[in-house]
Amino acid sequence: MSQSTQIKICGLSTPETLSAAIGAGATHVGLVHFEPSPRHLSLEDAARLRAMVPGGVKVVLLTVNADVATTGKAIELVKPDVIQFHGNETPEWIKVVREKTKVEAWKALGVKDAQTLANSARFEGAVDRLLFDAPAKGLPGGNGETFRWDVLKGFDHRIPWGLAGGLTPDNVADAIRETGTDMVDASSGLESAPGVKDVDKIAAFCKAAFEA
Numbered sequence: 272m273s274q275s276t277q278i279k280i281c282g283l284s285t286p287e288t289l290s291a292a293i294g295a296g297a298t299h300v301g302l303v304h305f306e307p308s309p310r311h312l313s314l315e316d317a318a319r320l321r322a323m324v325p326g327g328v329k330v331v332l333l334t335v336n337a338d339v340a341t342t343g344k345a346i347e348l349v350k351p352d353v354i355q356f357h358g359n360e361t362p363e364w365i366k367v368v369r370e371k372t373k374v375e376a377w378k379a380l381g382v383k384d385a386q387t388l389a390n391s392a393r394f395e396g397a398v399d400r401l402l403f404d405a406p407a408k409g410l411p412g413g414n415g416e417t418f419r420w421d422v423l424k425g426f427d428h429r430i431p432w433g434l435a436g437g438l439t440p441d442n443v444a445d446a447i448r449e450t451g452t453d454m455v456d457a458s459s460g461l462e463s464a465p466g467v468k469d470v471d472k473i474a475a476f477c478k479a480a481f482e483a
């Protein structure tokens with residue numbers, strides 16, 4: 272069993288599924304603030320869920336191309352531990368937000384090929400973690416799509432990173448073994464319908480990830 276694997280369960284929207292994720296051992300819980308998403312939460316609802324999270328579990332607030340004012344308001348209201356930028360945010364923009372707010376910053380990147388990884392170096396010094404996801408399709412993320420994990424093999428990572436994109440209870444162990452990641456992030460693969468998390472899938476996912 273790998274005790275060190277970090278697990279983010281994203282797109283939680285009810286107290287029941289939030290506590291299922293925490294009970295199953297998630298190290299990070301994700302709240303989505305992006306209106307087109309079936310997982311969208313108002314900032315007020317996100318703040319209510321955030322207040323239920325015990326210390327020791329990190330709250331990740333996900334936004335997409337939000338402007339500075341919205342980002343600042345979101346951080347002030349929700350008080351996340353981490354903000355996950357899942358759009359076309361630049362390193363320079365993220366650096367400014369991070370310096371102003373002191374909140375840990377993650378940047379999701381859609382991986383097309385090895386060139387995406389090479390280009391990710393531009394985020395060095397701007398973010399605390401990169402999340403490698405499938406390329407945008409419909410939504411910028413949360414599409415349940417995997418990508419070619421083999422491009423991650425042998426890459427000289429300079430920035431802490433995590434793996435996202437189409438992860439499920441059935442493929443997460445292979446994903447960890449094939450990529451060597453120490454953090455996995457899942458959302459739509461743990462649902463019974465778009466935006467509806469399934470507590471059994473959450474538990475099975477965490478078990479499989481810890482046992483990989």
Ligand SMILES: O=C(O)c1ccccc1N[C@@H]1O[C@H](COP(=O)(O)O)[C@@H](O)[C@H]1O
Pocket residue numbers: 281282301303305308309310333335357379402404410411412413414415416435436437438456457458459460
């Ligand atoms: O979950 C969403 O609706 C979402 C919307 C916009 C950007 C990102 C979104 N989700 C994140 O995408 C990755 C992969 O998700 P999945 O497991 O493939 O469904 C993950 O970080 C989600 O939190």
